[in-house]
Amino acid sequence: MRRTALPxxxxxxxxxxxxxxxxxxxxxxxxxxxxxxxSWYSWRHQFQPLAEAGYHVVAPDQRGYGGTDQPSNVDEYSIFHLVGDVVGLIHALGERQAVVIGHDWGAPVAWNTAMMRPDLIRGVGGLSVAPAPRGPVPPLVAARQRFGDGFYQIYFQEPGVADAELNQDIRSTFRKTLAATSGESAGSAATPTAPAGGGFLSAMPEPEELPSWLTEADIDAYTEQYQRNGFTGGLNWYRNIDRNWALTAPWQGAPITAPALHITGDRDLVRGFYPPDYLERLPEQLPGLRTVLDLPGCGHWTQQERPDEVNQALLEFLAGL
Structure with missing residues (x-):
């Protein structure tokens, strides 16, 4: 039996x-x-295949998460700080350029790094979250108009509220969140909302069984990693959404010119945030788009749910750079 190398x-x-x-x-x-x-752990299935193909694979705990520092001020989680972290990490690793691939919130960080510092980025990819044009009004204003006050990103805004809910039982939070938005869940593509008087987890039942791609050992790993910092650091990213809209005004209409890849699942809740034809329109923002992979039956946790297809797409994209 071949031993699996660990990062x-x-x-x-x-x-x-x-x-x-x-x-x-x-x-x-x-x-x-x-x-x-x-955390870095969400990429556990990607390390060995990419490393064996000849790449230096690095997955950080991003600002406020896991084993990385959690600044106390909310405004220290702006897109400028997050892009700055990626730029600083490239330099700290002694490199001049990198390929940057992000999932969920990591995708906007990857897209914005490629847009703001194209000199550093050889290629860029986003899983689940595609680049979105900067709209005419702050995003939370638009979200409230479209989804109502219970939309999860709005619920996350008040410091301490979602923090307390998610931190109350970290293990249960991960079991509910990862299962409810998996492609194997009947409600995986539903827009997450907090009902009046309820919280983010109110509509997420405790699963009797985990999805086939997730184990209790995976839940153990996430739970242990969140014992240090909890959820506040990650929630602070959401609390900068409208600030990021203001800060990125100089890049209004700017394309992302690096070679690009986008991977999504047709049962991903994020799909409900975009127009139905958004995949066809991606080249307008990504003139260097080379790969679009739409995974049938896949929910939000793209690289964890479908590691084989994701790894193959990443390896082909990297080989073509």
């Missing part, structure tokens, strides 16, 4: 914070950026 772990100083990273392999740098509520 190595260390801390690096990046952009004024201490960042925990997991890494494996040698060669051109590939950064894998997780989303909410996740």
């Amino acid at each position: 190595q772990h260390r801390e690096v100083s990046v952009n004024g914070i201490t960042m925990h990273i997991a890494e494996q392999g040698e060669g051109p740098l590939v950064l894998l950026l997780h989303g909410f509520p996740e």
